Amino acid sequence: MSKIVIIAGSNNKNLEVANEFKKSLTSKDVESEVLDLVSLNLPLYTPAAEVEGIPLEIAEYKKIIDNAQGFIFSIPEYNGGVPPVVTNFIAWISRSGDLNWRESFNGKPAALSSFSGSGGIQALVALRTQLSYIGLNTIGRQVRATYKEDLNLDDVNAVSDLLIQGMKS
Amino acid sequence: MKRRSFLRKLTFSLLATTFPSLSWGGKKVKKEQSMNMVLHKNKSRGVADHGWLKSHHTFSFASYYNPDRMGFGTLRVINDDVVEPSMGFGTHPHNNMEIISIPLKGSLKHKDTMGNEHVIAKGEVQAMSAGTGLQHSEYNNSSKESVNFLQIWVKPKKQNIKPNYSQKKFDEKDRLDQFQLVVSPDGQKGSVEINQDAFFSLVSTNPNKELVYSKYSKDNGVYFFVLDGELDVGSEPLFKRDGLGIVNKDEIKILAKTYSELLIMEVPLEV
Numbered sequence: 001m002s003k004i005v006i007i008a009g010s011n012n013k014n015l016e017v018a019n020e021f022k023k024s025l026t027s028k029d030v031e032s033e034v035l036d037l038v039s040l041n042l043p044l045y046t047p048a049a050e051v052e053g054i055p056l057e058i059a060e061y062k063k064i065i066d067n068a069q070g071f072i073f074s075i076p077e078y079n080g081g082v083p084p085v086v087t088n089f090i091a092w093i094s095r096s097g098d099l100n101w102r103e104s105f106n107g108k109p110a111a112l113s114s115f116s117g118s119g120g121i122q123a124l125v126a127l128r129t130q131l132s133y134i135g136l137n138t139i140g141r142q143v144r145a146t147y148k149e150d151l152n153l154d155d156v157n158a159v160s161d162l163l164i165q166g167m168k169s
Numbered sequence: 170m171k172r173r174s175f176l177r178k179l180t181f182s183l184l185a186t187t188f189p190s191l192s193w194g195g196k197k198v199k200k201e202q203s204m205n206m207v208l209h210k211n212k213s214r215g216v217a218d219h220g221w222l223k224s225h226h227t228f229s230f231a232s233y234y235n236p237d238r239m240g241f242g243t244l245r246v247i248n249d250d251v252v253e254p255s256m257g258f259g260t261h262p263h264n265n266m267e268i269i270s271i272p273l274k275g276s277l278k279h280k281d282t283m284g285n286e287h288v289i290a291k292g293e294v295q296a297m298s299a300g301t302g303l304q305h306s307e308y309n310n311s312s313k314e315s316v317n318f319l320q321i322w323v324k325p326k327k328q329n330i331k332p333n334y335s336q337k338k339f340d341e342k343d344r345l346d347q348f349q350l351v352v353s354p355d356g357q358k359g360s361v362e363i364n365q366d367a368f369f370s371l372v373s374t375n376p377n378k379e380l381v382y383s384k385y386s387k388d389n390g391v392y393f394f395v396l397d398g399e400l401d402v403g404s405e406p407l408f409k410r411d412g413l414g415i416v417n418k419d420e421i422k423i424l425a426k427t428y429s430e431l432l433i434m435e436v437p438l439e440v
Contacts, residue, residue, distance in 0.1 A: 036258065
């Protein structure tokens with residue numbers, strides 16, 4: 001089972017960033033798995049949708065999250081905020097039927113990154129607040145890239161190291 | 170006027186009977202539009218460049234959408250993908266689709282929720298029946314070289330079956346100037362089994378050696394996809410990565426001009 005789950009919030013540039021994190025972790029002998037949220041194509045969470053039934057695959061994703069020892073999020077910025085696929089995914093995990101769902105996140109370290117045309121800062125601030133709320137320990141240093149500023153692989157490596165450190169402590 | 174055209178028709182049909190090799194002369198039927206045959210030239214495929222992934226789509230897929238290119242019978246997708254070292258597709262789900270992967274260069278690491286974790290390399294064929302649903306990821310297994318592989322989707326015969334996964338290695342020697350069956354509905358001749366009455370064969374052929382492909386089932390259509398070389402299929406000259414679908418013939422001649430490699434996908438036409 002994968003130690004680190006890398007969550008991609010777009011399946012173009014941010015999946016590319018997620019793959020770079022995976023590469024970096026592999027070179028440090030740390031197992032990881034990329035979760036491509038766009039391709040998951042989950043229905044929109046609403047209380048009405050929940051009454052109709054929790055999608056079967058949520059149980060599988062919940063297992064992946066439960067087994068993770070750390071997380072990396074790479075997300076684009078949507079209108080100064082977090083993309084709907086990310087909040088929708090967290091919403092479904094929290095309504096997966098497990099009342100102790102917070103245990104899936106509590107105390108685990110999380111690193112944040114963004115490839116975004118608009119810079120990504122506001123999306124990362126918003127995401128950081130939400131991830132802290134659900135119990136993750138977010139790492140201060142974050143990775144950002146835009147169409148003008150290429151992804152800095154040294155940043156990716158350094159943040160990977162911080163995350164690995166966070167998993168040990 | 171009417172009479173003349175009738176006579177013309179008669180003469181031509183007589184000629185055609187007497188000399189089968191003579192064509193209908195004059196007006197050429199535009200082959201790409203013929204009901205019995207579809208030609209998809211290499212350059213006409215949809216292209217996607219994501220940096221880490223370069224993909225050519227014979228049929229509509231993801232951001233490439235062409236209503237005239239929605240597949241060939243139950244054959245829905247032929248993606249010709251090149252993935253950069255260590256990069257790949259994160260965990261994502263599928264359902265009710267037969268997914269066949271054929272590496273052409275390099276190797277691919279596959280991981281799924283049935284607990285399978287395998288590397289597939291050139292010479293191997295992997296098939297996955299998604300059925301009621303499964304999740305998997307696919308990564309380039311090398312950190313140095315890119316991987317090129319075909320991913321083919323075939324619509325299933327039965328819906329909502331139990332997901333299944335299989336992978337087999339095939340000896341390249343056994344396909345030289347003969348058809349090597351790699352995918353079938355029942356796993357015959359050591360092939361990989363899928364949930365559809367489809368038959369995939371690989372063949373590599375030397376120049377000027379004529380081969381005849383005979384269909385397994387009269388109701389199927391056959392789609393030829395050129396992996397390498399230059400050859401005639403029927404009377405159609407094909408080049409690397411061209412695709413040709415033939416509906417109405419049970420036996421189809423193949424004649425290579427250079428050393429060639431061909432993937433033959435025989436599939437039911439009724440979806």
